[in-house]
Amino acid sequence: MRQSRALLVTHGLAKEFQGFRAVNEVDLSVVEGTVHALVGPNGAGKTTLFNLLTGFLRPSGGRITFAGHDVTGQPPERIARLGVARSFQVTSLFPQMTAREHVELALQSGTGLGRRLWRSDKLMRRFSGRAAELLDEVGLVRLAERPAGSLPYGQKRALELAIALALDPQLLLLDEPTSGMGLEDVDRTTALIARIRAGRTVVMVEHNMSVVGSLADTVTVLQRGEVLAEGPYDQVKSDPQVIEAYLGADVA
Numbered sequence: 232m233r234q235s236r237a238l239l240v241t242h243g244l245a246k247e248f249q250g251f252r253a254v255n256e257v258d259l260s261v262v263e264g265t266v267h268a269l270v271g272p273n274g275a276g277k278t279t280l281f282n283l284l285t286g287f288l289r290p291s292g293g294r295i296t297f298a299g300h301d302v303t304g305q306p307p308e309r310i311a312r313l314g315v316a317r318s319f320q321v322t323s324l325f326p327q328m329t330a331r332e333h334v335e336l337a338l339q340s341g342t343g344l345g346r347r348l349w350r351s352d353k354l355m356r357r358f359s360g361r362a363a364e365l366l367d368e369v370g371l372v373r374l375a376e377r378p379a380g381s382l383p384y385g386q387k388r389a390l391e392l393a394i395a396l397a398l399d400p401q402l403l404l405l406d407e408p409t410s411g412m413g414l415e416d417v418d419r420t421t422a423l424i425a426r427i428r429a430g431r432t433v434v435m436v437e438h439n440m441s442v443v444g445s446l447a448d449t450v451t452v453l454q455r456g457e458v459l460a461e462g463p464y465d466q467v468k469s470d471p472q473v474i475e476a477y478l479g480a481d482v483a
């Protein structure tokens with residue numbers, strides 16, 4: 232059997248904001264091919280950790296290694312180029328552009344041809360086959376010609392996933408993929424992530440524990456910037472420290 236490889240590793244990762252440690256000495260190891268969830272009460276440092284991993288914030292201390300490269304303090308573009316794609320919690324679509332155009336543009340930007348050429352129809356046709364596949368993968372093939380602004384919320388998020396997948400990432404980072412969704416969209420998105428995870432590595436910040444329970448191989452629980460517990464969901468959810476952290480947060 233192929234040995235499991237740690238694709239993303241952090242050692243003693245830290246981030247301070249004016250002397251306040253939002254992320255404190257975090258050691259993380261994300262194994263290739265797994266879904267790894269980051270959970271924790273509000274203010275635990277999940278978003279800050281995510282921003283460190285993607286280069287949107289520079290760490291105050293520690294190291295980050297991705298696929299054998301030291302990416303500590305590297306800018307987001309470089310980390311993206313190495314194969315890390317991120318979907319955002321807040322939607323970042325162009326309302327007038329169709330779903331298909333979004334994916335084609337993302338495919339083109341991944342080729343290094345530059346965004347300035349994006350209006351060239353001839354060029355875009357080169358990407359149309361793969362764009363159709365990706366839209367199909369996220370269940371949007373029938374909505375391909377709709378302006379993104381007119382898509383329902385759940386489908387906007389699905390389109391963002393297709394855009395992230397267009398970069399053919401080694402690692403996909405999902406920032407609260409089901410936030411703000413009704414039950415039906417939550418179920419649809421969970422099924423979608425279960426499908427697209429095949430052959431990929433996923434790190435996700437997620438508040439919905441049933442989503443975490445059904446998708447994650449490993450769960451890291453953060454509290455006040457530190458790793459409180461880590462392991463398979465069933466183990467972590469019955470950890471007394473984790474229960475207390477969540478109950479404490481609820482009471483607060």
Ligand SMILES: Nc1ncnc2c1ncn2[C@@H]1O[C@H](COP(=O)(O)OP(=O)(O)OP(=O)(O)O)[C@@H](O)[C@H]1O
Nearest residue numbers: 248251252253271272273274275276277278279280
């Ligand atoms: N730019 C900043 N300047 C100062 N403090 C910050 C900054 N960003 C985050 N913090 C603080 O760091 C701590 C961790 O915040 P973070 O947003 O990472 O938590 P979180 O786990 O993502 O929370 P939530 O689940 O509410 O999104 C919080 O106390 C927050 O107030």
